Amino acid sequence: MDLLWTISTALLLCSLLSILWKESDRRRNRNCYLLDFVCYKPSDDRKLSTELCSDIIARNKRLSVPDYKFLLKVVVNSGISEETYGPRSIIEGREECPTHDDCVDEVDDCMYRTLDQLFLRTGVSPIDVDVLVVNVSMFAPSPSLTSRIVNRYSMREDVKTFSLAGMGCSASPIAIDLVNNIFKTRKRTLAVVVTSESIAPNWYCGTDKSMMLGNCLFRSGGCSFMLTNDPSLRHRAKMSLKCLVRAHIGADDDAYSCAIQKEDDEGRVGFHLSKSLPKAAVRAFAENLQRLAPKVLPVGELALYAVRGLRHRLWRSKEAKTDAATAARVNFKSGVDHFCLHTGGAAVIDAVGRALGLAKYDVEPARMTLHRWGNTSASSLWYVLGYMEAKKRLRRKDRVLMLSFGAGFKCNSCLWEVLRDLNDGGAWEDCIRAYPPQTLVNPFMEKFRWVKEA
Amino acid sequence: MPAEPLPQFLSSIKLKYVKLGYQYLANHMLTFLLIPVMVAAFLEAAKIGPDELVSLWRSLGINAIHALCTVLLVVVVATAYFMSRPRPVYLVDYACFQPARNCRVPFATFFEHARLMPFFDEKSVRFQVRILERSGLGEETCLPPANHYIPPCPSMEASRAEAQLVIFSAIDDLIAKTGLKPKDIDILVVNCSLFSPTPSLSAMIVNKYKLRSNIMSFNLSGMGCSAGLISVDLARDLLQAHPNSYALVVSTEIITPNYYAGNERSMLLPNCLFRMGAAAVLLSNRRRERARAKYRLLHVVRTHKGADDRAYLCVYEEEDGDGNSGIRLSKDLMAIADEALRSNITTVGPLVLPVTEQLRFLASLVARRLLGSRGWKPYIPDFKRAFEHFCIHAGGRAVIDELQLNLRLSAAHVEASRMALHRFGNTSSSSLWYELGYIEAKGRMRRGDRVWMIGFGSGFKCNSAVWRCLRTVATPVDGPWSDCIHRYPVHIPEVVKLL
Numbered sequence: 001m002d003l004l005w006t007i008s009t010a011l012l013l014c015s016l017l018s019i020l021w022k023e024s025d026r027r028r029n030r031n032c033y034l035l036d037f038v039c040y041k042p043s044d045d046r047k048l049s050t051e052l053c054s055d056i057i058a059r060n061k062r063l064s065v066p067d068y069k070f071l072l073k074v075v076v077n078s079g080i081s082e083e084t085y086g087p088r089s090i091i092e093g094r095e096e097c098p099t100h101d102d103c104v105d106e107v108d109d110c111m112y113r114t115l116d117q118l119f120l121r122t123g124v125s126p127i128d129v130d131v132l133v134v135n136v137s138m139f140a141p142s143p144s145l146t147s148r149i150v151n152r153y154s155m156r157e158d159v160k161t162f163s164l165a166g167m168g169c170s171a172s173p174i175a176i177d178l179v180n181n182i183f184k185t186r187k188r189t190l191a192v193v194v195t196s197e198s199i200a201p202n203w204y205c206g207t208d209k210s211m212m213l214g215n216c217l218f219r220s221g222g223c224s225f226m227l228t229n230d231p232s233l234r235h236r237a238k239m240s241l242k243c244l245v246r247a248h249i250g251a252d253d254d255a256y257s258c259a260i261q262k263e264d265d266e267g268r269v270g271f272h273l274s275k276s277l278p279k280a281a282v283r284a285f286a287e288n289l290q291r292l293a294p295k296v297l298p299v300g301e302l303a304l305y306a307v308r309g310l311r312h313r314l315w316r317s318k319e320a321k322t323d324a325a326t327a328a329r330v331n332f333k334s335g336v337d338h339f340c341l342h343t344g345g346a347a348v349i350d351a352v353g354r355a356l357g358l359a360k361y362d363v364e365p366a367r368m369t370l371h372r373w374g375n376t377s378a379s380s381l382w383y384v385l386g387y388m389e390a391k392k393r394l395r396r397k398d399r400v401l402m403l404s405f406g407a408g409f410k411c412n413s414c415l416w417e418v419l420r421d422l423n424d425g426g427a428w429e430d431c432i433r434a435y436p437p438q439t440l441v442n443p444f445m446e447k448f449r450w451v452k453e454a
Numbered sequence: 455m456p457a458e459p460l461p462q463f464l465s466s467i468k469l470k471y472v473k474l475g476y477q478y479l480a481n482h483m484l485t486f487l488l489i490p491v492m493v494a495a496f497l498e499a500a501k502i503g504p505d506e507l508v509s510l511w512r513s514l515g516i517n518a519i520h521a522l523c524t525v526l527l528v529v530v531v532a533t534a535y536f537m538s539r540p541r542p543v544y545l546v547d548y549a550c551f552q553p554a555r556n557c558r559v560p561f562a563t564f565f566e567h568a569r570l571m572p573f574f575d576e577k578s579v580r581f582q583v584r585i586l587e588r589s590g591l592g593e594e595t596c597l598p599p600a601n602h603y604i605p606p607c608p609s610m611e612a613s614r615a616e617a618q619l620v621i622f623s624a625i626d627d628l629i630a631k632t633g634l635k636p637k638d639i640d641i642l643v644v645n646c647s648l649f650s651p652t653p654s655l656s657a658m659i660v661n662k663y664k665l666r667s668n669i670m671s672f673n674l675s676g677m678g679c680s681a682g683l684i685s686v687d688l689a690r691d692l693l694q695a696h697p698n699s700y701a702l703v704v705s706t707e708i709i710t711p712n713y714y715a716g717n718e719r720s721m722l723l724p725n726c727l728f729r730m731g732a733a734a735v736l737l738s739n740r741r742r743e744r745a746r747a748k749y750r751l752l753h754v755v756r757t758h759k760g761a762d763d764r765a766y767l768c769v770y771e772e773e774d775g776d777g778n779s780g781i782r783l784s785k786d787l788m789a790i791a792d793e794a795l796r797s798n799i800t801t802v803g804p805l806v807l808p809v810t811e812q813l814r815f816l817a818s819l820v821a822r823r824l825l826g827s828r829g830w831k832p833y834i835p836d837f838k839r840a841f842e843h844f845c846i847h848a849g850g851r852a853v854i855d856e857l858q859l860n861l862r863l864s865a866a867h868v869e870a871s872r873m874a875l876h877r878f879g880n881t882s883s884s885s886l887w888y889e890l891g892y893i894e895a896k897g898r899m900r901r902g903d904r905v906w907m908i909g910f911g912s913g914f915k916c917n918s919a920v921w922r923c924l925r926t927v928a929t930p931v932d933g934p935w936s937d938c939i940h941r942y943p944v945h946i947p948e949v950v951k952l953l
Contacts, residue, residue: 007491012527019534026538100773140650142771142781143760144676147913150760157757157797161913162688165675166654178672178688184695185540247667250653250660261652263610271652287667408657 168406221376678911731881
């Protein structure tokens with residue numbers, strides 16, 4: 001009986017240990033590591049100078065002179081340099097009637113160039129990829145873009161592919177969220193994410209002002225990055241994901257329709273940006289920060305914020321402040337070292353910087369990315385990250401916050417922790433030494449001075 | 455057995471069965487160890503009488519503390535075990551869009567409209583009608599309002615209107631059936647292959663139903679007719695990571711923007727076959743939903759043949775010589791679907807087939823390798839022994855015929871697919887749900903029945919899902935079949951002569 005007793009106790013303990021071991025194994029595999037990322041650098045013949053932009057805008061014979069001036073003003077004041085890139089079909093004059101091949105070629109060039117480099121740099125073979133996610137908001141051909149990649153790189157039959165579309169400029173964190181959730185259920189998984197935007201089929205050729213801004217601000221860009229939850233690859237990884245917050249205020253009609261693709265009065269499809277966009281952005285931003293702050297900030301800062309809030313409520317001091325202003329009273333820099341802000345435009349970057357209480361040094365990467373690459377939509381966060389890395393700002397244990405806004409209306413953010421000192425030049429390699437430039441003013445400001453006076 | 459061929463053979467079947475066997479052994483190691491011990495103890499106890507057992511127990515001198523500790527340990531182990539198991543995914547209910555009668559496109563209407571279109575030449579009209587006559591479609595399939603215009607007006611507004619009509623109807627029906635509160639939805643996955651506006655269709659749903667701001671929404675596009683199962687796969691992965699959640703999966707295809715206005719034959723087929731449809735499915739991993747859930751998701755297997763150029767190019771969107779955009783279907787479609795299915799079967803088979811079928815399949819594989827492909831025909835396992843019901847994507851009559859032949863199914867097994875194709879046409883990713891609705895409406899779905907859903911789509915993908923029915927579904931069933939199920943099944947002739 002003693003023997004039986006001993007054996008049964010031993011078995012019970014073994015089973016308990018095995019369950020605990022499985023649980024700890026599962027927890028170890030929950031981490032999401034960023035192995036590497038490669039930003040897209042199009043060929044130089046695709047550069048869009050202000051002169052070229054002006055010519056392209058002038059090609060639209062439907063535009064009146066005031067409209068033309070308005071657009072040129074937007075371009076000149078946008079904070080975008082002469083070095084940004086556009087799609088070949090637009091440069092070559094086919095902006096109003098791009099062929100299917102034009103659209104496909106534009107996306108293919110981005111995807112394949114970045115993926116070739118990504119596989120080379122990481123030493124990972126395409127056959128080892130378990131999950132593939134592509135997000136391009138405004139172009140979804142059949143077969144999907146993921147199938148194009150599977151075909152080109154001869155990936156495995158059981159690769160899990162997901163082709164996200166229509167998710168706007170904040171789709172990068174959405175793709176990361178998708179992969180992160182899959183990581184929680186599978187061990188030792190390798191995922192590749194490609195994020196880009198398609199400009200060629202989305203050029204607006206009408207006269208509605210609210211739809212013309214997209215033409216002026218969006219530029220070609222993209223990024224491919226590799227994620228894994230394999231703990232044995234941790235030593236090669238650049239960053240580790242700490243938390244991810246998604247806020248979707250589409251339930252509000254104004255927020256849903258403030259950035260929407262639709263037809264104008266003459267039936268031409270364009271991307272309408274309404275005047276209520278900043279308000280929607282602020283609300284989404286506040287919604288996101290409310291959930292992000294407890295996960296990101298140290299306990300001390302949260303306690304201070306609670307005390308301030310309590311004091312404000314008890315004594316009803318001053319008039320009601322907006323949520324964004326309240327957020328300014330929270331010092332995000334206590335929990336975050338670097339900020340990757342979506343380069344939606346100079347105004348967006350400045351507004352977010354003010355709301356978070358950031359200094360010029362903190363918003364510099366975003367401003368410089370807007371200057372060098374323009375608004376590349378969902379992939380802009382990665383160019384900003386690339387800038388920080390090229391400037392050797394990213395040191396071990398630093399915390400990086402990615403924050404983006406997009407149609408829907410959404411505000412998505414994710415916090416990364418840097419795992420080792422990073423110093424790759426990436427897409428910024430050849431020009432980082434010229435940054436930050438003396439001035440961000442458009443060199444053609446003199447030539448187009450009449451625009452400012454208009 | 456010569457030593458040389460063996461390594462090749464091992465690598466070619468990728469040790470699948472050996473690995474499976476080893477995994478099974480490793481996972482149940484404790485059970486295997488425990489069983490002999492329990493058997494021995496039981497035998498010992500059986501030898502001794504009850505009085506002696508009681509005196510033996512007393513003599514052990516186990517005091518209350520020992521007993522309590524043991525009980526506590528057992529409880530802890532049991533709890534840890536149950537909590538560590540993967541969460542089951544239940545299909546609470548689903549609803550399909552029921553098109554209105556004024557959207558119907560009988561053959562005569564189709565022919566008349568095609569004839570009046572300014573861009574079709576005589577040959578193209580005749581070709582489309584011939585396809586329709588042999589397609590297996592009936593007279594009640596529906597096209598969206600925009601396609602009833604001559605010529606159709608594929609504007610973005612009309613496309614959004616169609617999307618709102620089909621999607622909101624399906625979701626409203628689902629809410630009525632399940633009593634779901636929109637604020638309870640945690641996960642939203644929408645798939646629509648050929649229409650992806652910005653903001654996405656998922657944002658459109660969030661806006662209409664005022665879903666929560668922390669919803670996990672995903673919008674899949676361009677993924678073809680098999681995307682419904684891709685969405686279910688994604689929802690399942692998300693439900694594994696988030697306990698006590700509801701996932702809403704919406705599958706549809708928006709026809710309005712995709713009318714082909716040219717004369718290229720290989721691109722005219724979608725005009726003839728694709729029809730309006732949508733399905734909304736509620737999945738959950740809440741244990742309390744088990745009481746009312748209809749099905750439990752057992753497996754989802756995805757196979758992507760995109761690495762093979764032939765497969766990749768067989769369903770391809772491109773422009774014809776005149777610049778009209780359309781989807782070209784290659785003549786190899788059946789053969790490629792066949793290959794994709796075989797690949798899918800090699801993964802699904804070990805998960806669902808009874809041991810005898812698996813052994814026969816393995817033996818046939820081994821024999822083919824050793825004796826050469828010519829010496830031995832490939833053995834297709836008898837899936838009728840693993841499933842009671844089959845939902846095969848109603849891509850077209852040829853697809854259903856091909857699968858019926860390959861899987862050795864009877865007419866009764868493919869009846870749901872044929873009748874769904876007849877009544878609703880090819881509704882792309884939602885077709886599988888219409889077929890499931892047919893089986894339920896016919897009162898054939900019993901508790902314990904297993905259903906195999908097979909979808910094919912561009913890429914080329916073959917995806918399959920295995921469900922187990924948790925409760926017998928009582929008729930009559932609300933839904934798109936409620937007004938016509940009494941007329942089904944119908945005999946579908948080879949050719950329905952119009953011209």
